[in-house]
Amino acid sequence: MIRIDDVTKRYGDSTVLDRVSFEAPDGAITGFVGPNGAGKTTTLRIAAGMTQPSEGQVQIGAMTFAQAERPAHHLGLFLSAEGIPGAMTARGFLEYICDTQGLRRTRAQRLLHEVGLAEVANKKVKSFSLGMRQRLGIGAATVGEPSHLILDEPANGLDPDGIRWFRDFVLSAAQAGVCVILSSHHMRELGAIADQVVMIDSGRIAAQGSIAEFIAAEPQAPVYVETTDDSAAERAVQDQGLEVQAQQNGMMVMGSSPDGLAAVLVGAGVGLTHLTRQRSSLEDTYFSVLQTRDTRH
Numbered sequence: 001m002i003r004i005d006d007v008t009k010r011y012g013d014s015t016v017l018d019r020v021s022f023e024a025p026d027g028a029i030t031g032f033v034g035p036n037g038a039g040k041t042t043t044l045r046i047a048a049g050m051t052q053p054s055e056g057q058v059q060i061g062a063m064t065f066a067q068a069e070r071p072a073h074h075l076g077l078f079l080s081a082e083g084i085p086g087a088m089t090a091r092g093f094l095e096y097i098c099d100t101q102g103l104r105r106t107r108a109q110r111l112l113h114e115v116g117l118a119e120v121a122n123k124k125v126k127s128f129s130l131g132m133r134q135r136l137g138i139g140a141a142t143v144g145e146p147s148h149l150i151l152d153e154p155a156n157g158l159d160p161d162g163i164r165w166f167r168d169f170v171l172s173a174a175q176a177g178v179c180v181i182l183s184s185h186h187m188r189e190l191g192a193i194a195d196q197v198v199m200i201d202s203g204r205i206a207a208q209g210s211i212a213e214f215i216a217a218e219p220q221a222p223v224y225v226e227t228t229d230d231s232a233a234e235r236a237v238q239d240q241g242l243e244v245q246a247q248q249n250g251m252m253v254m255g256s257s258p259d260g261l262a263a264v265l266v267g268a269g270v271g272l273t274h275l276t277r278q279r280s281s282l283e284d285t286y287f288s289v290l291q292t293r294d295t296r297h
């Protein structure tokens with residue numbers, strides 16, 4: 001578990017984090033989202049003990065990161081691939097990390113396979129694409145098989161194949177019990193893998209909850225329906241004073257519950273082949289939370 005507890009960070013007169021609190025459980029992926037400059041990286045740096053908070057504290061498991069006896073087993077951190085020296089090979093870099101952490105170099109060889117860089121293991125990092133550097137940086141973060149993992153925008157620069165690899169990689173880490181915090185601007189991807197979401201805006205937590213809460217259907221959300229007779233269905237729905245919008249294979253009906261709509265259509269003798277309440281996407285919820293805050297400011 002990673003617990004961020006009432007963390008405030010000031011730089012001079014500017015408060016960049018204002019009493020930020022949240023908890024990321026073990027065996028789960030916590031998505032950390034917010035606009036540019038909202039305070040994600042600052043929070044993650046504080047969590048990893050790289051930046052001191054002005055107030056508040058962070059616990060990684062039962063302790064602070066500084067108290068961990070085997071830091072590489074306790075927390076893996078990926079903030080950016082920019083600092084990886086271009087003159088090193090992928091293998092050389094991972095072996096160097098193993099050496100600094102007192103780990104066997106054979107771990108580097110396994111990691112090269114795990115992150116999909118075995119074929120370019122002996123190539124210099126300066127010849128790598130951003131996506132390859134990201135893979136290497138993520139590999140370096142997991143060198144000690146840590147029980148906690150903090151990843152700041154790890155999917156940047158990954159191609160579709162890399163995104164799929166990354167998804168499997170973090171999902172299997174969480175399944176193995178690792179506590180994962182993942183900041184990202186890729187809402188669709190995050191919506192597919194996160195168990196819970198924490199949203200930050202202007203240094204304050206704007207919303208947090210399970211992914212199910214974030215993409216829950218609103219009571220007034222439209223209902224999508226496919227029928228055996230679309231013209232009869234449209235007439236029946238309009239007779240009830242409901243608004244209807246034709247879609248490619250069916251129609252969207254506003255202002256009715258799924259049960260109420262089914263009753264109307266069945267009552268009109270129309271067969272139903274598909275009926276669902278539209279859910280919000282994580283992206284919809286993200287923008288609606290930010291908009292609500294904007295109008296309050």
Ligand SMILES: Nc1ncnc2c1ncn2[C@@H]1O[C@H](COP(=O)(O)OP(=O)(O)OP(=O)(O)O)[C@@H](O)[C@H]1O
Binds near residue numbers: 016034043
């Ligand atoms: N060392 C520093 N000195 C002064 N201000 C800083 C410092 N580091 C960060 N900030 C400010 O803190 C705020 C939060 O920055 P942070 O990098 O944490 O945002 P972010 O949410 O990670 O943004 P992005 O999505 O663009 O990466 C920004 O306004 C930034 O300018």
